[in-house]
Amino acid sequence: MNLTGNWTYPTVIKFGAGRIDELPGACADAGITRPLLVTDKGLADLPITRQALNILTQAGIEVALFAQVDPNPNEINLADGVAAFRDGGHDGVIAFGGGSGLDLGKMVAFMAGQTRPVWDFEDIGDWWTRADAEAIAPIIAVPTTAGTGSEVGRASVITNSQTHVKKIIFHPKVLPRVVICDPELTVGMPKFITAGTGLDAFAHCVEAFSSPHYHPMSQGIALEGMRLVKEYLPRAYADGTDIEARAHMMSAAAMGSTAFQKGLGAIHALSHPIGAIYGTHHGTTNAVCMPAVLELNATEIADRFDKAAAYLGIEGGFDGFRDFVQRLNDRLNVPRRLSEMGVGRDRIDDLTDLALTDPSCGGNPVTLTRENVRALFDKVI
CATH class of the missing domain: 1.20.1090.10 (Dehydroquinate synthase-like - alpha domain)
Incomplete structure (x- = not known):
């Protein structure tokens, strides 16, 4: 059975073993020239993360890594990620990992251009309309687990570190522009x-x-x-x-x-x-x-x-x-x-x-x- 395909529901999905090699092309498709790769602490030094970074570097793409992401990411992780995005002059995010890396990466791209606190965009009513949609940076998602499905989601779950309440932050443009689903990345789980x-x-x-x-x-x-x-x-x-x-x-x-x-x-x-x-x-x-x-x-x-x-x-x-x-x-x-x-x-x-x-x-x-x-x-x- 040939388990390979190009899907556009709910977004563009490049599915199949070995397709992490297409990461530079995904950046071009999303209009990203200086990506920030966001992942969790546990993945930062693993071979699959180094592989992704090397693929980008060899393609002449200047990429930086942000890995200060907790298992249940919070607004502190988010603030640090936004600072890294702005300080590095990045123009897009590669959200890489399981649910925590994917969720925080999406939120870094979302919040990098906003002026209101993240809690103002909780998934309540039409709160998402408060955001400056034009300021949301493009996102590429690369899942390394098979679980949350956050790679095809329009929201992220962020924990409030003070109240210990998980909040769902929603915006339609948080949906990644390109998703690379490479099952080889999950082999080492x-x-x-x-x-x-x-x-x-x-x-x-x-x-x-x-x-x-x-x-x-x-x-x-x-x-x-x-x-x-x-x-x-x-x-x-x-x-x-x-x-x-x-x-x-x-x-x-x-x-x-x-x-x-x-x-x-x-x-x-x-x-x-x-x-x-x-x-x-x-x-x-x-x-x-x-x-x-x-x-x-x-x-x-x-x-x-x-x-x-x-x-x-x-x-x-x-x-x-x-x-x-x-x-x-x-x-x-x-x-x-x-x-x-x-x-x-x-x-x-x-x-x-x-x-x-x-x-x-x-x-x-x-x-x-x-x-x-x-x-x-x-x-x-």
Whole structure:
């Protein structure tokens, strides 16, 4: 099977093994001559990052590296990145890495030309119109994990370092102009990152499919995304060099992010404050929360997941699907409770308050209340 393509939905995507070599051409396509490559601290010295920098340098492109990005990036990282962008006279950003590097890189390009604080552009109503759209620098995204799908997203998640609240910052022009999806960049991912990021993609598809909002295109993408994760995440986990599995998982990640234009739900409403307060891995947190949220939503989603289960080759309809999710978590060595990830019960009230204000609440098929959200936290912790 030839797993190569040139896609323009939702943006220009250059997909296929070895396509990192096309990074200089992507810069030309995006109108970038002096890029700032933004990635996280863990990736800064790895061979795949050096490879990307060398490809640009050999093409005569002057590039600089900014890697002061935390696992849950915050406004301090952002301010440092914007300063590096301005001081270096850069005209575009290459957002490189997993969700943290991609999200912060997009925000550096967004905020470099703005005068208002980043919180003024939170994804509330039409707040995005406050931004100077002409001052947003062009973005190229290069994912090195298969999970968040931030490479095809129009928003970033930034944690407020003072309040420990994760905020979604949105603008249509934050969507990268060119995306390079090269599954070879994901080959070196550790098993626990392969599992956590893959289950993040799965959570995006599950929640988009569960959302009550109308978006048939997203519904179809979410369903096929679930199938790809079901078939290929165990393979990628078992053998990190399985390039076919890695490629299909990279597709599933982009599909999950595209699909959740239809909405997210309680899984993300819970995981955002947990990650902000306890610093847990986002995708793994989602995976732990997923079985309990499926159970909460059962009355509203059972019929559609009966059909999904049939498509996915899972016996038992919705109940079979829910059981499959727990078996998949177990197979990938995901903890059954968040207490195993350092999350305590001492801040359940704070977590509940934060979850109820998370914008993901609006896409949950069952209305979220203080009572059912607190009960969910109690169950998953």
